Amino acid sequence: MTQMFPVTLSGATARRQGQTLVGPVDLTLDGGGTCVVIGPNGSGKTTLLRLLHGAARLSTGRIDWACDTELAHRAQAFVFQSPVMLRRTVEENLAYPLRIKGEPKKAAHAKARDWAARVGLAGLLNRPAPVLSGGEQQKLALGRALISSPELLFLDEPCAALDGRSMRDIETILTEAKAQGTKLILSTHDMGQARRLADTVVFLLRGKVHEVADAKQFFDEPETAQAKAFLKGDIVE
Numbered sequence: 423m424t425q426m427f428p429v430t431l432s433g434a435t436a437r438r439q440g441q442t443l444v445g446p447v448d449l450t451l452d453g454g455g456t457c458v459v460i461g462p463n464g465s466g467k468t469t470l471l472r473l474l475h476g477a478a479r480l481s482t483g484r485i486d487w488a489c490d491t492e493l494a495h496r497a498q499a500f501v502f503q504s505p506v507m508l509r510r511t512v513e514e515n516l517a518y519p520l521r522i523k524g525e526p527k528k529a530a531h532a533k534a535r536d537w538a539a540r541v542g543l544a545g546l547l548n549r550p551a552p553v554l555s556g557g558e559q560q561k562l563a564l565g566r567a568l569i570s571s572p573e574l575l576f577l578d579e580p581c582a583a584l585d586g587r588s589m590r591d592i593e594t595i596l597t598e599a600k601a602q603g604t605k606l607i608l609s610t611h612d613m614g615q616a617r618r619l620a621d622t623v624v625f626l627l628r629g630k631v632h633e634v635a636d637a638k639q640f641f642d643e644p645e646t647a648q649a650k651a652f653l654k655g656d657i658v659e
């Protein structure tokens with residue numbers, strides 16, 4: 423274990439083409455359970471997740487993990503909103519992250535078959551990934567991220583455009599990963615999903631952390647008028 427938490431953002435800012443996308447953000451996450459990042463479109467959820475994972479560049483400020491940053495990033499995985507699949511079978515997609523780390527073919531494929539079963543794709547091992555449905559692709563992306571046993575998994579809108587059943591399957595996989603000790607930081611538009619999964623909520627507005635709270639506290643008694651309005655489904659800008 424790398425003991426990467428707590429992670430502290432201090433004056434963290436992402437600027438592109440003269441615009442501030444995120445920040446300045448001052449925030450400490452202690453890694454207790456699942457952190458759900460919510461906020462209107464364009465509020466900076468994806469950018470914040472990418473900054474934490476080192477997939478987007480900080481313009482100013484710092485992000486300090488409890489361990490070496492490189493080590494922290496290596497013990498993490500990221501499931502992007504539109505996962506990129508190899509034009510190969512489900513089994514080969516799952517084995518790929520292990521193969522590039524040098525795991526022998528037989529062992530990598532045995533684990534791939536095991537993970538296919540865990541994410542509900544056991545019957546589709548030989549199907550080319552590009553022809554999978556949206557829900558199946560998302561399960562494959564999750565299996566491919568979890569197969570390397572990350573200590574922290576980032577998920578950007580893991581259930582965008584999925585139906586209820588696929589969403590339930592994905593949430594079950596995430597709940598199991600959490601029970602196995604994987605920390606989760608995810609963004610979602612779905613307040614039902616946020617309520618089901620969150621231990622901590624980070625509410626972003628216009629690139630800034632507007633409210634951060636224990637999930638029960640946030641959903642029962644949000645502090646700010648904007649959070650109340652957002653939870654009611656009103657338009658918040």
Ligand SMILES: Nc1ncnc2c1ncn2[C@@H]1O[C@H](COP(=O)(O)OP(=O)(O)OP(=O)(O)O)[C@@H](O)[C@H]1O
Pocket residue numbers: 438439443461462463464465466467468469470
């Ligand atoms: N590389 C970039 N260059 C310029 N602007 C960017 C870049 N990446 C993101 N943005 C802008 O930064 C803002 C925040 O984007 P981000 O994707 O982080 O928000 P979000 O909360 O995840 O949005 P959504 O809910 O719509 O996915 C948006 O206005 C977006 O257009």
